Structures are given as C-alpha cells and as structure tokens.
Amino acid sequence: MARVLLFGSLRDLAGWRERDVEAASVSVLRAQLAGEDEALGAALEGPGVQVAVDQALVRGDLALSAGSEVAFLPPMSGG
Amino acid sequence: MARVLLFGSLRDLAGWRERDVEAASVSVLRAQLAGEDEALGAALEGPGVQVAVDQALVRGDLALSAGSEVAFLPPMSGG
Amino acid sequence: MIRLTDQPFEPGALLSEFARGREETGAVATFTGLARAEQGATAILELEAYPGFTESEIGKIADQARERFGLHDLLILHRVGKIGPGEPIVFVATAAGHRRAAFEACDFLMDYLKSRAPFWKKEHGPGGQRWIEPTAQDHIDRERWD
C-alpha cells in the first residue's frame, strides 16, 4: 500500500490530495491511477511532471514497499 | 580670491584642508600651489586627480572668479 | 538557514539579524520577492510546498551556492499559503567577503527558487484562479549558471 500525494494542478485535476493505493511499483501505480481517471493518468505523464518516492526524485520505474510515499510534482515555481 | 579644497591623500600631503588663494584661472592656481609646495604641485597633476570648480567637474583650464570654489579630488572610492 | 512559514514576515527584521555581528563579511546582498497586485488582476497568491522535501531540495542548492561562491552564510525564508498583494513571498540573504560573490549567489538562489524549487503557485483573481508555471525567461535565467 503506497501513500500517493498530488501537488499543484494535478490535485485540482484529480479532486484529491492524497490516497492510499495498492501498487508494487511506480509504473503499476501509474497504470492503476490512469485506469480510474484517464485525464489524471495523462497528466501524470505530462511535460515537466516529476516523481518523488520517499522524498527523493526518481526517474523511470521503481519498486514500492509498504508505506512508500509517492509524490507527483508538476512544474515547480517559487519566489 | 578662490577657495581651494583638498580631499583625501592630497590633504594629508599638503597639511591643510582649505585655503583662499589669489588666482585668475585653474592653471594659475596650480602654478601658485606648486611654487609654494613642489610635492603638492606634482600630486595635483597625478593620475586620477580630478578638479571641480563650484562643484562641477572640469577638464583643462577655466577662469576663476571671486568666490570660486576649486576642489582637487584624488581617486575616489566609496562603498 | 532555510525555513518555510505560513505567516507574514518582515524582511528588514531578517536583514538586521543576518547582518549583525559580522566582522569579516564585507558584503550582504538580499532579495525580497513581493506579491504584485497586477492592477487588481491578482487578489491573492497561494503557495504550496511539499513539507520536508521542499526544505531538503532548497538545502541542496544552498550547499551548492555556499561552495561555488564561497559564502560566509545564507538565509532563505519562503512563504506558503495565501499571500496578499504587497506581502513578501520570499527573502534571500547572502554574506560574503566581497560584493560580487554576495550578489551572484543571491541571484543564483533566486533563479533556482523561481524555476526548480518545489513550490506550486496559484493566482486567485477576479476572473478565477490559475496555476503559474515558470516562464521561458525563468528557465533562461537559471541556465546562465549551468
């Protein structure tokens, strides 16, 4: 069971901020979310969207363990 | 009669800060000061020394009137 | 020091504290980013961070700045939550021996914060709300340091 966090425009699109999802890897999680919400699934693959697992940025796929925190991060802008 | 002001290292060299000197032009004033104090005369011609008459920078010679204020300004450094 | 706050803050109080008691720091540069009203187009700015991750990502770039510019010290304070027009959003201060290093480090940190730091920014205006992404200029500014 991974804890999924959405930030910025992704959260507005999905209509939720965080959820627990059963998934053994980031790619399985993406497929799972896309299956439930096609627009969200596409947005998660959108330009500039990054993924952090347990607060570290990851590229490509990664296995998830129980209690993993997976955050989807749209393009960032501070200041 | 012009009011002569010396700043920075020029003042330390001359041993005075301001004086009245009788001179009809900046070049006459320079000659007058150099006649009294050769080291000061040379320093007034030194690299980076600028002259302001009545608080405006001047290049070359300029006639002085009664009450003119002539300032000799060594290289500047603020901040 | 790197810190997020959901409360308004006073940039001057931060500068006074930051500049105090330094005997070998010749130069302190600061930047304060303020929320613009945009002639009424923006009523409220809303900033979101990812607590923990945001501070740690900023910390990494702060370490880069310390080393690259030989900083004596730096301070970054960033607002989150709702921010009204004219209120400070971000404050960055850098201390160095000489001015070029202090200026460049401050500039570098701001370019990073604008386009790489984990914040998401929404404008609430009379016409609704929209998410703001870094501009093309923000990316160009940041690439100057690569």
Next chain:
Amino acid sequence: MIRLTDQPFEPGALLSEFARGREETGAVATFTGLARAEQGATAILELEAYPGFTESEIGKIADQARERFGLHDLLILHRVGKIGPGEPIVFVATAAGHRRAAFEACDFLMDYLKSRAPFWKKEHGPGGQRWIEPTAQDHIDRERWD
C-alpha cells in the same frame, strides 16, 4: 533618496521602510557593505565626502539607473566619518517589477559607488594609516556597464 550620514544605521530598518506598501513592485534587491576587521589589520575606517557635490554626483548615476533598469524606486545611504569593524558603510536598495532589473541596478550602483563616487577612504590599523583607492577589479566591475 540619497543621503549621507555620520551616524551608525540599521540596514534592516531601511529595508522594511523601503519595501512597505508596494503593490506593483515584485522585486526589491539590497546591498549592505560592512567594514571588515581584516583579522585585526583594520581598526577603523574613515570615510570623507565632499558635501553637496557627493550627493549630486550620486544623484546623476541614480538617475541613470532609474532609466536604464526601469526602477520603481531606489535608496542609497552612505556613512561618512569613522566606522568600526562590522558596521554598515553603505546601503543600496532598488525596487522594480521583476528581479533581474532590481539585481542589476543594485549591482550597477555598487560598482559605481566603489570606483566613481566622491568618497575618500582611509584605513587606520595597528601599522598606521593608508588611503584606499579602487582596485583593478573595481574598475573592471564598473566597465561591465559601459
């Protein structure tokens, strides 16, 4: 505003006042120059100005900065007289719509103040006193803007 003072001043108080009540200024940059102790080599710095002329010369370059960088506002405060280690010598603040203009204007003004503004600076140390002239680097820094 351009002002000389022979009294110590608090840079933070100046920044708070300068940044307050701005609704369309997105960016405020500041620079504070502090007297360095140089590991005991400098006990006291002594700054001399040419009252009237100094303010008016700084005013000319301030006008250039306003126009060149589209500044909303600027503030320059410069100490004269005797200054102890760690005390502020100069404070420059610039306000603009966006950060690049604010940073560049602040940098430009400091490069000018270091090598062209009518101040004369003497260091009093344990080994005696000496007049300080702009360094080669100060001239190079200023020439970046030509």
